[in-house]
Amino acid sequence: MLELQNICFTADGKDILKNVSLTLGDGFTAVTGPNGGGKSTLAKVVAGLITPTSGKIILDGEDITNLDITERAKKGISFAFQSPVKFKGLTVHDLINLAHGSALSMTEACAYLSEVGLCAKEYINRELNASLSGGELKRIEIAMIIARGTKVSLFDEPEAGIDLWSFQNLIRVFENMRAKIHGTIMIISHQERILNIADSIVLLADGAIQKIGTKEEILPELLNYSGSCSAITEKFS
Amino acid sequence: MELDALQKHMLETISDLHEIPEGAYNIRDNGQSAGRNVTANINIVSKEDKPGIDIIVKENTKNESVHIPVILSKEGLKDLVYNDFYIGENADVLIVAGCGIHCGGDSDMQHDGIHTFHIGKGAKVKYVEKHYGEGEGKGGRILNPVTKIFVEDGGLFEMESVQIKGVDSTIRDTEAVLNAGAKLIIKEKIMTHEQQRAETNFVVELNGEDSSADLVSRSVAKGHSYQIFNSKILGNNKCYGHSECDGILMDEGRVVAVPSLDAANIDASLIHEAAIGKIAGEQIDKLRTLGLTQEEAEQQIVNGFLK
Ligand SMILES: Nc1ncnc2c1ncn2[C@@H]1O[C@H](COP(=O)(O)OP(=O)(O)OP(=O)(O)O)[C@@H](O)[C@H]1O
Ligand SMILES: [Mg+2]
Numbered sequence: 001m002l003e004l005q006n007i008c009f010t011a012d013g014k015d016i017l018k019n020v021s022l023t024l025g026d027g028f029t030a031v032t033g034p035n036g037g038g039k040s041t042l043a044k045v046v047a048g049l050i051t052p053t054s055g056k057i058i059l060d061g062e063d064i065t066n067l068d069i070t071e072r073a074k075k076g077i078s079f080a081f082q083s084p085v086k087f088k089g090l091t092v093h094d095l096i097n098l099a100h101g102s103a104l105s106m107t108e109a110c111a112y113l114s115e116v117g118l119c120a121k122e123y124i125n126r127e128l129n130a131s132l133s134g135g136e137l138k139r140i141e142i143a144m145i146i147a148r149g150t151k152v153s154l155f156d157e158p159e160a161g162i163d164l165w166s167f168q169n170l171i172r173v174f175e176n177m178r179a180k181i182h183g184t185i186m187i188i189s190h191q192e193r194i195l196n197i198a199d200s201i202v203l204l205a206d207g208a209i210q211k212i213g214t215k216e217e218i219l220p221e222l223l224n225y226s227g228s229c230s231a232i233t234e235k236f237s
Numbered sequence: 238m239e240l241d242a243l244q245k246h247m248l249e250t251i252s253d254l255h256e257i258p259e260g261a262y263n264i265r266d267n268g269q270s271a272g273r274n275v276t277a278n279i280n281i282v283s284k285e286d287k288p289g290i291d292i293i294v295k296e297n298t299k300n301e302s303v304h305i306p307v308i309l310s311k312e313g314l315k316d317l318v319y320n321d322f323y324i325g326e327n328a329d330v331l332i333v334a335g336c337g338i339h340c341g342g343d344s345d346m347q348h349d350g351i352h353t354f355h356i357g358k359g360a361k362v363k364y365v366e367k368h369y370g371e372g373e374g375k376g377g378r379i380l381n382p383v384t385k386i387f388v389e390d391g392g393l394f395e396m397e398s399v400q401i402k403g404v405d406s407t408i409r410d411t412e413a414v415l416n417a418g419a420k421l422i423i424k425e426k427i428m429t430h431e432q433q434r435a436e437t438n439f440v441v442e443l444n445g446e447d448s449s450a451d452l453v454s455r456s457v458a459k460g461h462s463y464q465i466f467n468s469k470i471l472g473n474n475k476c477y478g479h480s481e482c483d484g485i486l487m488d489e490g491r492v493v494a495v496p497s498l499d500a501a502n503i504d505a506s507l508i509h510e511a512a513i514g515k516i517a518g519e520q521i522d523k524l525r526t527l528g529l530t531q532e533e534a535e536q537q538i539v540n541g542f543l544k
Contacts, residue, residue: 049522069525078526085523088483089455089541098537099527148527 001025002152002184007045007055009038009207016041017052018207024152024184028174030198031188032222038207039188040082043154046186047079048072059152078148082156082188084137087128092140095128099144112143115176117169134161142173151183159191171197195219243339247308251335251367258333262304263290265318267311279303279330289319289351292332296325296357304333307350312342313376317349326357326389332364336380338404340372347379354385356392356419364396370403377405384411388419390445395422400435401543402428408436415476417445425454426543429462429490439468443476443505452480457539458490465493472498472505484513485542487535 002024009017017038031039044050046057048069057065064072087095096109110120116139126132128140138161145153162170174197177185187194192215195201201218203210211221240248244266252258261279264272268288275281278298282291292303309316324330336348356362370378380400388394400407413421421441429435441450450470458464470478484492496509516538524534 047526049526069522070528070530073526073528081519081523085517085519087520087538087541089544090537091541094537094541095527098524098529101528144527 001060002046003056003058004042004046005056005058007042007057008053009041009045009050010053016207017045020055020204020207020209022202022209022212024186026182026184027178027199028197029184029186029200029202030195031186031202031204032190032195032218033204033210037205039204040156041207042204043079043156043186043188046152046154047077049079073150076150076183077152077154078145078150079154080141080145080156080158082160084141086130086132086137089127091125091127093124095140095144096124096147099147101148104147109147112147113140115146115173116140116143117166118143135163135166138162139166142170146173146177149181151181153177153181153183153185155185155187155189157188157190159189159194167193192219243310244308247310247337247339247369248306250369251308251337252304252306252333252365258302258304260302260304261292262306263292265305265307265316267309267314268316276301284319284321287319288317289321292320292322294322294324294328294330296327296360298325298328298330300329302331302333306334307336307348308339309336309346309348310339310341310372312340312374313344313346315345315347317351319351320353322352322354322362324354324356324360324362324392327359328357329361330363332362333366334364335367335369336382337368338370338372338378338380340370340374340376340378342374343376345377345379347377347381349381349383351383352385354387354394356386356388356394358389359391360389361393362395364394366396366398368398368400368404368407370405378403379406380404381408382410384409386411386413386421388413388415388421388448390416391418392416393420393422396424398423398425400427402430404433404435406434408438410438412440413450414442415445415448415450417447417474419445419448421448421450421452423450423452425452425456427454427456427464428539428543429456429458429460429464431460431462433460433462435462435464437464437466437468439480440471441469441478442471442473443478444473445476446474447476448474449477450479454480454482455542456483456492457485457487457543458492459487461489463491463493465495466511467495467497468509469497469499470507470509472500472502472507474502475504476502476506478505478507480509482509482511482513483542484511485539486513486515487539
């Protein structure tokens with residue numbers, strides 16, 4: 001179980017997270033809300049990429065607020081970035097090995113790629129560089145999280161750039177994870193079909209939690225935070 | 238010939254050889270020829286007028302290799318050698334060169350290898366060159382290779398040059414002249430430490446129609462080391478030239494890239510890319526989220542980059 005207690009984050013004089021408190025139990029929690037609402041920042045706070053200005057992060061009763069990225073990863077937190085990182089020289093196989101924590105055979109490593117719908121043989125020895133398409137990079141990012149198999153997994157807009165046909169498979173990937181690990185899975189998403197499978201949905205806007213609830217409760221609220229600039233709204237109303 | 242332990246270790250490092258190689262070879266040990274083998278298609282002849290050898294590969298020779306490792310271990314030795322390769326038309330061969338310096342004393346040791354390649358029409362050569370220095374001595378380990386490449390119509394010269402460890406000072410001059418449809422691919426990998434200095438000079442003349450060159454340099458500068466990468470591509474015909482210099486800076490390392498492209502023909506297409514900087518923070522962060530420490534992450538990134 002992961003608990004965020006009164007998390008605040010201020011950068012450049014801007015309050016990006018405002019007193020966010022949230023408990024994530026086992027199962028899917030979807031985090032949604034307008035662009036710039038603070039979703040990615042929240043995930044980075046959990047993974048340790050950002051140190052909050054104040055507040056506490058508790059993992060299974062242990063205060064991990066002062067642990068660095070590596071220590072949190074070792075405690076069992078995984079994070080699939082919104083924009084996957086490219087590496088010149090490191091191959092897909094190298095990264096799957098690093099994610100898994102030990103060297104995997106070709107067949108074992110390929111299994112993780114197949115799970116995200118990539119024809120493993122064609123990808124396994126490729127460098128994780130800019131020659132891969134956006135959707136391919138995104139899927140490899142997800143394969144790394146599956147290879148880690150930790151109790152907490154954070155996905156930042158995993159569906160972005162993934163084509164419609166693969167979308168069903170992506171949902172299956174998450175459901176498999178839930179069945180296998182029984183851990184905490186947080187998915188940041190704008191996609192209704194991802195919200196559909198969530199056990200609970202968090203609406204984050206303006207750096208604060210506006211509401212937590214089911215899809216039926218959240219969707220109507222979401223429209224109020226469609227992200228349109230008030231100046232424009234006024235002009236056209 | 239029998240190899241002693243030091244010779245074996247140096248051979249292994251510079252040419253991945255565990256024993257005397259198969260096929261044609263010439264081993265140069267402390268300025269002397271220490272072993273040679275020729276085959277029906279590949280002849281090796283000592284030069285009469287200066288130190289060095291001529292390597293003559295018959296036309297249409299396929300799937301053969303030539304190994305010409307050089308080992309220096311005698312204190313204070315300065316070795317200069319001229320090796321000329323004549324590759325017959327349509328031959329397809331692998332050439333493995335390499336130089337290892339073991340410096341046990343306080344005086345500088347140096348090897349300057351001047352290699353000239355004449356690649357016949359339609360011939361293909363893969364040339365692998367590794368440089369390595371070691372030893373507890375305070376003397377400098379200096380390597381100044383010169384490589385001159387002439388590629389006839391439709392020929393291919395592919396060169397892989399690696400210098401990962403222990404060479405204190407290096408100036409590598411590589412010049413190539415390409416005829417019609419000829420192709421040049423060069424991949425260079427350099428890592429420098431401490432006070433080391435590495436200078437790379439490429440001059441490529443694309444003279445023939447549809448000739449092409451692709452030069453890729455990946456380098457890591459650690460400690461207080463200094464690297465300079467000069468590349469000059471001249472497009473004198475309808476041709477394609479690309480050079481790329483990627484440098485990773487660590488500690489107080491410094492990398493200078495000086496590209497020059499000279500397109501003297503309306504159909505010449507020349508590109509240069511250079512990127513120098515420290516390891517991107519997001520790369521380290523990503524690997525740390527997989528459980529690696531900062532140091533482990535840096536090591537993985539550098540190893541992958543130079544792989
Ligand atoms: N280091 C920073 N310094 C200043 N502003 C920042 C910093 N990091 C994030 N922000 C700002 O904080 C806000 C929240 O950013 P965040 O990336 O968390 O949004 P998001 O909800 O993930 O949006 P999206 O849906 O577009 O991905 C944005 O306005 C962003 O510009
Ligand atoms: Mg975001």
